[in-house]
Amino acid sequence: MNKPRIAVHKFSSCDGCQLTFLNLGEALLQLNEQVEILHFLEAGMSDAETEVDIAFVEGSLSTPNELERIQQVRANSRYLVSIGACATSGGLQALRNLEGQHDNWRDAIYARPEFIQTLKEVQPIAAAVQVDLELWGCPVSSAQILAAIRALLFDVAPIDDRDRVCLECKRQQAVCVLVTGAAPCMGPVTRTGCGALCPRFGRACYGCYGPSETPQTDTLAQRFAGFGLLPDAIARRFLLINSQAPAFLHTGKVFYHSGTGDQDD
Amino acid sequence: MTSRRIRIDVPALTRVEGEGSLRLEVRDGQLHELGLSIFEPPRFFEKFLEGREAEEVVDIVARICGICPVAYQMSALNALESLSNDSPGHWVQQMRRVFYCGEWLQSHALHIHLLALPDFLGFDNAIAMAERHPNEVKRGLQLQGLGNSLIRLFGGRSVHPVGARLGGFHHAPEAEDVRALIASLQQAQSDAADLTRFCARLPLPEDPQTFISVALHHTDCYAIERGTLRTSTGLELTADQFEQHFHETHKPDSTALWSDFNGEPYLTGPLARLNLNYSQLPPFLQQRLNEIGLSLPCNNMFMSLIARALEIELVIAEAIRLLQDYMHPASPFTPLTLQAGSGYGMSEAPRGLLWHRYELDDKGLIQAARIVPPTSQNQARIEADLHRSLTAFGLDNDEDALRLRAEQVIRNYDPCISCATHFLTLEKQEIE
Amino acid sequence: MSGHACLQHQAPANPALPTEAVILGRIQETEDIFTLQLRLTDPEQQWRLGIQPGQFNMLYRFGVGEIPISFKALGEDDQGQPVLEHTIRAVGRVSRALAALKPVERIGLRGPFGQGWPLHQAENMDLCVVTGGLGCAPAVSIIEHAFAHRALYGHIHIIQGVKHSADLLWRSRYEYWAQQPETTVMMAADVAAPGWPWYSGRVTELIKRLPLKPAQTLVCCCGPEPMMQASAEQLIRQQVPADAIWLSMERNMQCATGHCGHCQFGADFICRDGPVMPYPRLRDRLGLEGV
Amino acid sequence: MPASVYLPRRDLQCLLDLIVSQGYTLKGPQVIDGAILMRPLNSTSQLPKGLEQTQAPGEYRLQQTQGLRHFSWANGPQALKPLTFVPRETLWRSEAQPDGTLKFHESIDPPEPTAVLGVRGCDLAALALQDQHFAGDPYYQQRRQSLLLIAIDCSHPADTCFCASTRDGPDAKDGFDLALSELEEGFLVRAGSQQGTALMEQLQVSEPTLEQHQEAQSQLEQARQQQRHLPDFEPAELIQLNQHTAWDEVADACLSCGNCTSVCPSCFCFSESEAPELNGTESSHQRQWDSCFSEGHSYIHGHRFRPDTKGRYRQWLTHKFGSWVEQYGRSGCTGCGRCISWCPVGIDPLQVLTQLGETQS
Ligand SMILES: Cc1cc2nc3c(=O)[nH]c(=O)nc-3n(C[C@H](O)[C@H](O)[C@H](O)COP(=O)(O)OP(=O)(O)OC[C@H]3O[C@@H](n4cnc5c(N)ncnc54)[C@H](O)[C@@H]3O)c2cc1C
Ligand code: SF4
């Protein structure tokens, strides 16, 4: 029996989602019995141009070269899975889209900006090619990765759980930080997958898994305002790791630079 | 020697964190061209920090690097908390060290087993190596897993942990979880000792060279999460003096900046730390040094592998020591008020010195940030090393051998290229 | 007299636990509809073959999940042993995974669950089976049952409505039924392509043309809810008593035992109180958005 | 009312010890992360002391007072539900054998006998509702049968409580083994089962005085004076008010987060999922709490019956207060007020009901 062929590609990112593979521990060796890993630079496999059954793509698109490379990855893979916030929504680095200051920043920072080839806007993978499955999260969890691989090995579509963090928070019997401490928790609009990590650690969710299904972001933002958060502070809640996810972007922009109450005039 | 021209292009370096490439050309027995370039696209992190609240910094900087998020969080906290008149207190200080030990453990174990060992045992990668050396690989994965568990204890997850905050932690571990982890740490001690011995028996190349070592030093302990900066040239600096001696420049074919110490390349990381602080190793590690016959300071970069193994033993022992009498605190953090101003902070990331500076305004928002990660600091050293070692190795070696040696040299530094791309600051302009 | 009376109903200790079934045969009915012929491998589980038309089983594909699938019919294998037949349309995760299985492979099964068609009430009456939409298994089960016990029932009316004539699946089946004595088959397509030999228009229009004997007709209806409601109201206008009209309902089901809450339709748990229910019980709630 | 006895506060530890000595794991109220949760308990010193609370829509705060009482608060975010209907569990495991056959293994761990101290009347009523609902569910039943329940009459209902109007509190009515009424100096204890009687007989207790009886009585009277009440509405007709504008208003305010259903002690919805091992030969079938506020709740292939918040809120309210009556003979609400306090945006279903009722009559 032929083992399914797998590749792990990196685009603009922090490597954290790839590390999810390397952090699998012994499951990594077990995984190797089930699949053939052909390209995964960090783990030492280099064969970027080979055809694979499943390509995992980490990172966002931020250079012209990356735009070309993703086309090739798409063409070479039967099933393309984007992993992590960078790949699914642009990630933290997509914050630069907000200011539209790319050229200025680049020129100011680099002595030789002509060598820096970057796109004006950071894009998620799905902006350039068709993506078969998106695994959200910053970073993705190993449970998500393994479940996706297992489903694909059974030749079925992996489950896309879009429920919100709140449901998991209650399953975990964590105490709601919003209700007990008026903390601006993003749990009610954030997709589950992390196991309600932040509330379990007594802090407000900061939305690292991106928007859930039917995210009532405007309603939640109003609630934050009720807690006394200033518009910019509300905007910062939505415009962080998944700032380019439409639901977060929409609400974030409503409050972004809309006045902090202490303007000069 | 006959006239010969070799061009080696490693378009994508494997088994390093992040992406970089190596180009080298040998002409007539001379290294004609040598370039390690980093083409991680710039991510402008320092820019995103502007206008953010101090509280948000730890969650943002963690994402500069998935391999050493704890280091980023700790350097940032050191910098920001320097703007307060209070300190987070003893419990927090100790537990931060444990948290950091977890990162050293996971990162070093990952580096040794998944990135470096295949070079020395003759495999393309660790997975292939696992077929012949299953026990060694499993041991490595277990040590790495243990490091992750330690990070999770305080951070919930090992990549981009959520536990750290200004003044301490969001959450204190339960005593029973701590007890369980101590037991695993104790069990791992003999594995770690075996690992050091195993590494010491490897036929590592002899390659003495001279370089400046730079590392943090602390009077009470082997510096990890805090300390003052020391150089093998005898300088001792506090974090705010860093910029007087260390400068960054932009190299055209790279998105990374290069750092120098008064114009010279220098080394940071495990070997530099060991060179400067070996006298602070606990007695059992002094014995281990004797046992394996390693004398310090050491000028062979290939010994970095052993330095990592020794540091693995060290952090396991440290974590056990610090957790032994664990008490659940009344509060896992001390509320701190930060004053406006410039805060400087540093700590020892697994692969070397990590320096941060933040300017905070009176609304508690970040006005400017500057971050200098280890890889940019080692970059000049790596090129100097490549020059030297390849020449010493013999440029008449065949292409494969040269390439392998070059890659080994690079891996000695465990460069983390993903972090190597955001230390882009406006100040650079002024220096140019 | 209906079904295999010899098979005693026996409640399992744990209704959540599946039992193993082996696929004896697999018939591709249309491009995406297939029938599995199953034998339960555990002799102690044979009571499950007492399943009735309109009831359903939960079929489990190893490692993928479980879905509710209506009983279609009991067939026989070469040795004359009963085999359980389920007809499935491959639409999503689990159903596609089931579609990939071949004979001799194993699945999990638990059931029977729910209330089936009112077979006793239907005896000696005319049957009017109204279905809408794409291939409706509960309807097939009652038709198959009626033909298998032909003497027990009067005239059989089979009405099938589809949105588009191209949606009619399993045409051969309808053609076969149409040739049976005392049987009327009528089909309607809201939108018909040229060459559609049957009616083009709504099912309710077809129902109007039916030569029904309202007092002695039992209606079995299955399909999208608006279509079922419209059909029921039309039949009532044609003097069919409301309580002789039975509908087969569909909701998300996880447990099939009336616990998971997903299949609630107002106060009813479709899995337990249905899926087949008399129209008067549903009348008020059908058509309420979001119920 | 069954005869009660008096247990001085200092002897509460004896009751705890007695329970533990009978082989029970004891759980009781403790302050964790700013709320009261049921956690393993072995000493009265772990109990809250002088702790009071304020609850308001979307708000829950604890206050420390100088008082000596252990139970001068109303409730925490969870009733008994997590102990009997656990948030996540494996129902069975399956194994694909090398010869292609499938083996199924039931996964019911024999639960350890568990005693719970501090159960409220509303929680007992909700437990009785879940007992009805999960009658045929072996997973629930096993755990249910291993419970020993020590109730507390509620002396300090929160502003969000309305158990008096549902008649499920503030005192514990039935379904307990022992019930305690906390007084300034100690407890009045009464038994509600044979097991409870047996326990009571082993305690060093005395006859309560008339004053103590009166204290308990007046305290109860006071606890009955609650601000919130179940409004008037006709349960059976609730579902017919499908077009009412109240639904649009609440849909705008609601996050669809499902916190109300998760904290509700009677809500029973769960979803099932499959968790195959990587090796491809073992798999476990699990269930976990779900909510009618989730998208999967109303999903069938190609369609969602309740795609938006409006439909989901309507399902929650019409089920809880309406169709529940038809299902189980009474409303699914026992007046604990949790859905009001723990709603992140502070939606009060009683207000929605009032709105619906006004135009209904
Ligand atoms: C009582 C009853 C009898 C049925 N009988 C048949 C039959 O005989 N033949 C047939 O082809 N189909 C039948 N269905 C529909 C069949 O159950 C769905 O097509 C099937 O559940 C789709 O699952 P999936 O995983 O392939 O689809 P996906 O769209 O991937 O669905 C994911 C999950 O949602 C749930 N779900 C999705 N659709 C339905 C649905 N319609 N009903 C209940 N749960 C659903 C299931 O848990 C499913 O696994 C019946 C449904 C019910 C309620
Ligand atoms: S709670 Fe929110 S921010 Fe925290 S890990 Fe989960 S999704 Fe990320």
Ligand code: SF4
């Ligand atoms: S349908 Fe909603 S209200 Fe009813 S039990 Fe389920 S979650 Fe609770």
Ligand code: SF4
């Ligand atoms: S009513 Fe409140 S708790 Fe319930 S789903 Fe809506 S916002 Fe969440």
